[in-house]
Structures are given as C-alpha cells and as structure tokens.
Amino acid sequence: MIDATVARNQVVEAADRLFYAQGVQAVGMDAVRAAAGVSLKRIYALFPSKDALVAAVLEHRRAQWNAGIAAGTAGADTARGKILAVFDFLDGWFREPGFNGCAFINAYGELHGGSPAVARTVREQKDAFQRYIADLVREAGGPEILAAQIAILAEGAQTTAAIAGTPDAAAQARAAAEVLLDAALA
Amino acid sequence: MIDATVARNQVVEAADRLFYAQGVQAVGMDAVRAAAGVSLKRIYALFPSKDALVAAVLEHRRAQWNAGIAAGTAGADTARGKILAVFDFLDGWFREPGFNGCAFINAYGELHGGSPAVARTVREQKDAFQRYIADLVREAGGPEILAAQIAILAEGAQTTAAIAGTPDAAAQARAAAEVLLDAALA
DNA sequence: TTGCCTTGAGAACGACCGTTCTCTATCATA
DNA sequence: TATGATAGAGAACGGTCGTTCTCAAGGCAA
Numbered sequence A, B: 001m002i003d004a005t006v007a008r009n010q011v012v013e014a015a016d017r018l019f020y021a022q023g024v025q026a027v028g029m030d031a032v033r034a035a036a037g038v039s040l041k042r043i044y045a046l047f048p049s050k051d052a053l054v055a056a057v058l059e060h061r062r063a064q065w066n067a068g069i070a071a072g073t074a075g076a077d078t079a080r081g082k083i084l085a086v087f088d089f090l091d092g093w094f095r096e097p098g099f100n101g102c103a104f105i106n107a108y109g110e111l112h113g114g115s116p117a118v119a120r121t122v123r124e125q126k127d128a129f130q131r132y133i134a135d136l137v138r139e140a141g142g143p144e145i146l147a148a149q150i151a152i153l154a155e156g157a158q159t160t161a162a163i164a165g166t167p168d169a170a171a172q173a174r175a176a177a178e179v180l181l182d183a184a185l186a
Numbered sequence C: 001t002t003g004c005c006t007t008g009a010g011a012a013c014g015a016c017c018g019t020t021c022t023c024t025a026t027c028a029t030a
Numbered sequence D: 001t002a003t004g005a006t007a008g009a010g011a012a013c014g015g016t017c018g019t020t021c022t023c024a025a026g027g028c029a030a
Helices: A004-021 A031-038 A040-046 A051-073 A077-092 A103-111 A118-138 A142-166 A168-185 B004-022 B027-038 B040-046 B050-073 B080-095 B103-111 B114-139 B143-166 B166-186
Strands: none
Touching: A004 A031, A004 A040, A004 A051, A004 A103, A004 B050, A031 A040, A051 A077, A051 A103, A051 A118, A077 A118, A077 A142, A077 A168, A103 A118, A103 A142, A103 B103, A103 B143, A118 B143, A142 A168, A142 B103, A142 B114, A142 B143, A142 B166, A168 B143, A168 B166, B004 B027, B004 B040, B004 B050, B004 B103, B027 B040, B050 B080, B050 B103, B050 B114, B080 B114, B080 B143, B080 B166, B103 B114, B103 B143, B114 B143, B143 B166
C-alpha cells in the first residue's frame, strides 16, 4: 500500500490539475480517482467530502503561489525591485502552457454561491497578497493607496491574461506599476 | 397568454438575477421557472437549452454594461474625462446591493472548461471594452500601452471589489489611471 | 354547444454525481 | 498453512438536473 502522505499528495495534485483545467463542478470524483490512481475508498478516507478536497487543493495552490512569489522576488534587493519582480513572476506564469487564470478567482466565480468556505479561503488568499504588497510599499516609503493600486494591477493582469489570452498583460501592468512608484516616490 | 417578447424578457431577467447571485450551475431550470413565472414548456420553446439561456443572459448583461458605460461617460466632454468616468461608473456599480463581481469573469471561471460558446462570448465582451478604451486613449493622444493599462486597472478593480468586498477599489483604480494619464500626456 | 388547438402544471425519464457498500484478493502474523 | 484484517475495484444508492411527455383546462372558430 502507498504511504498515506504520498497518496494524499497524488490526490491533491491530480485534483488540482483537473479542477484548474476544467472547473470544480465539471470534474467528478471518479475522474480524480482515475487521474490520481487512488481508489475512491482511499480518497474518502483521506478527505471526508469533495468540499474538503477542494479546500486542500486551494491550500496547495496557496503554498505554490507563496513559493513562487518568494522565489521570484528573492533576487531583488530593494522593496521597489521586489514589487516589480512580482510582475515578472506573473509574466513567467502567464506564459506557462495550460495557464488558465487565477485558480482562486476561478473558484470564487464558480462556488461563491454554494460554498462559504471556498469564498472565505479565496478572500484570505487575496488579503494575504494585499498585506504582502502593503509591507513592501511601506518599506519603499510609498503611501497606503499605492499598495492597493499595485494589487489591483496584479489582479487585473491575471484576469486579462486569462480571458484575452495576452501574457503581455504582466509587462503592461509592470510598466504601470513603475509609473505609479515613480510618481509616488518622487 | 403573455406576449412572447414579454415572456422572454421575464425569463432572461429572472435567470440573470439567479445566475449572477448563485452561479449558473447552482441554479436549476425549475428555479428559473419559479422566479420568472413562465412554465418550463414555454421556456424551452423560447430557448432550446440551458446553454442558449446562458448565452441570452450574457447578451443581456452586455447590453446593460454598454448602456451603463454610455450613460456614465455621457457627462464628460473630453476623452480623458470619459476614461475617468468609467471608474466613476464602476464605483457606483460596486456600491449597489447585490454586487457580485463581473458576471463575465464569473461565467468564464465557471464554464470555460465546458462551454466554448461562453468562453468566446466573454472574450468578445472584454475585447469590446478594450477597444472602447483604446479609442478614448487614442483620442486623448496617449500611447497604445496606456489603453491596456487602463483596462487592466478596470478589470482588477472589479475582481478586487468582488472578492475583498472593497468598493474603494474603483476610486483607487481611478487615481492610478489619473497618474498614468498625466505621465503619458505630459 | 362542439370540437380542436394550445397552454400550464407538474410528473416522468435518463443521465450524472457524490457517497457508501459489497465482494474478492492480498498480506501479515501465528 | 490458516486466519483475520485491509485495500482495491466497481456496483449500488439516493439525489439532482436538464429535458420531454402527459393530461387536464381553457379559449376560439363554426
């Protein structure tokens, strides 16, 4: 038998791929079973319900996002550089094959009506990102509104890249962020 | 019997309210029937399938959006004023009770995997908005990238207002747009 | 009034999905 | 080897949903 931790990871990663590509409600538990190679009985031993699996998938996405941001901004040594590096990270992500928009925004649009837990998780993720940007802006000496504006640019770039299919949105948003930073710090 | 046009409007408007508040997949055709006061048989005589009803609802939303933008920007007499008026329009919309984000973004997140028609409709709507902004930016004498940046701000304000529940996103995006306009036209 | 067409209300149907259950095979232990 | 617990495969169950069908009621022409 496969170790419980390994099986759990297989299920979460398979569900993540399927949910992200097709949407949560369009993917049945049997499809998750087939993709993960873990029996339904085992899946329900690891996750009490599909909702719990969705929560685990979002948690997995959050960890991936945090790791990606951390890695992307590690090379920058100033707060301003870190802020701009966020958009470089987005640029690379938008160009990955299979990019399909922000999984949190997608999940919110799909499930906000039926699952308060999902809505709350999405809100927490976006809040955490806003706080991250706010810390950097404060460190750079910028005003409070600038943090909100940078975050809005990042959100807008994600939906624009997803729907219009234009990865350039990251570079455009980055250029806008530069203008805002210059204007605020002048 | 109710006139066909009237019945059609009742169905579309009821479906719009339900779909927007709860999501498309969470609302059954029977709930649409109850809310519209039109029998299922009649609904299926007017729309061959639920997909067709979804398409009609999105078309209805597009008309509403265009009318709202037109009314919101009618008072401005310069291209720059019209661009900023778009954010004022968003501000008013975000503060309406029941505001739940952009219906097109929500529908895309929910249905992009299963309904190419919906994905295409959403893309067309966003393209049309981008062209509208691009025309205004060109009229104001701004560079091409500015149009994309303004559109990104508008998209980001919508998702931020929806998820974080902060209608202030409109004013913050508007202020950012002002900075970008000033920098580009200086 | 009589017969016909249409309509509305809702039952019915077939498909699908989340979840649970059954049954068989496997493996560890004595 | 015998035994008992466990896991996997997939059938089964209950519910929901999109769609269609039935049937009774009502309006309209002759």
